[in-house]
Amino acid sequence: MAVHAHPDDESSKGAATMARYVREGVRVMVATCTGGERGSVLNPAMDRPEVWEHLSEIRRKEMEAAREILGVEQAWLGFVDSGLPEGDPLPPLPEDCFALQPLEVATAPLVRLIREFRPHVVTTYDENGGYPHPDHIMCHQVSVEAFEAAGDPERYQEFGEPWQPLKLYYQMGFSRKRIEALHAETVAAGLESPYEEWLQKWSENHEEDKAALRVTTQVPCADYFGIRDDALRAHATQVDPTGRWFQTPLDVQRKAWPTEDYELARSLVDTGIPEDDLFAGITESVHV
Numbered sequence: 326m327a328v329h330a331h332p333d334d335e336s337s338k339g340a341a342t343m344a345r346y347v348r349e350g351v352r353v354m355v356a357t358c359t360g361g362e363r364g365s366v367l368n369p370a371m372d373r374p375e376v377w378e379h380l381s382e383i384r385r386k387e388m389e390a391a392r393e394i395l396g397v398e399q400a401w402l403g404f405v406d407s408g409l410p411e412g413d414p415l416p417p418l419p420e421d422c423f424a425l426q427p428l429e430v431a432t433a434p435l436v437r438l439i440r441e442f443r444p445h446v447v448t449t450y451d452e453n454g455g456y457p458h459p460d461h462i463m464c465h466q467v468s469v470e471a472f473e474a475a476g477d478p479e480r481y482q483e484f485g486e487p488w489q490p491l492k493l494y495y496q497m498g499f500s501r502k503r504i505e506a507l508h509a510e511t512v513a514a515g516l517e518s519p520y521e522e523w524l525q526k527w528s529e530n531h532e533e534d535k536a537a538l539r540v541t542t543q544v545p546c547a548d549y550f551g552i553r554d555d556a557l558r559a560h561a562t563q564v565d566p567t568g569r570w571f572q573t574p575l576d577v578q579r580k581a582w583p584t585e586d587y588e589l590a591r592s593l594v595d596t597g598i599p600e601d602d603l604f605a606g607i608t609e610s611v612h613v
């Protein structure tokens with residue numbers, strides 16, 4: 326089960342991992358905390374009044390298309406997007422939003438879904454949210470709380486029979502090392518590198534670099550980068566198909582960094598570190 330803050334996050338973070346496991350016969354559930362109602366339109370071609378007017382509806386359809394491309398199941402946890410506050414001082418968050426819900430209220434639907442779907446592995450963001458969007462930080466908090474509580478018969482009693490997932494992972498994003506690898510491979514292929522500017526702006530002490538030191542698990546999934554990109558493009562209001570993300574040929578990406586990376590945050594099974602499989606150490610299997 327992959328827990329995400331908004332529709333589109335599942336296609337930009339860990340999507341190739343999910344696509345791979347699905348094609349190896351694993352059932353994968355994406356839990357989407359919010360409807361992405363306060364997101365913006367990030368694709369110039371979609372930046373039209375009629376799109377803005379029906380944004381929530383359109384984002385649901387985009388999610389459906391991405392779900393089919395990835396081959397996953399998907400559930401909405403039913404919360405309202407908090408939006409990304411901007412300005413100095415930052416404006417207060419809207420009252421109805423996900424990030425302002427009491428932890429127990431925000432966690433209950435995820436506990437219910439875990440008890441229904443009964444995943445062995447749960448993935449989420451680290452404590453910094455991967456990037457500091459209030460919904461991403463809340464997504465982390467809710468996932469940790471649900472991982473701890475779902476197996477406890479004393480807690481969330483009205484939300485189903487207890488089920489204890491065995492491993493909890495945090496997804497890791499773009500570290501300097503990863504961007505450097507992509508840059509080097511792009512230049513080696515004789516192409517103009519879109520990573521140069523990114524590297525120049527990269528600050529010392531970047532949160533992502535600190536997080537990258539905590540990687541325990543690199544899942545090979547290069548063969549699924551194409552599916553990942555197709556799923557991402559399905560979120561047409563959220564990504565510009567002509568943007569930087571899609572400029573680098575897949576072969577270059579596969580050579581530069583063929584894995585998606587995770588930190589094993591909790592484990593109830595014995596496993597050796599480093600790992601290359603989110604299910605390492607989980608011995609239970611189903612014989613048909």
Ligand SMILES: [Zn+2]
Nearest residue numbers: 330331334458
């Ligand atoms: Zn998001």
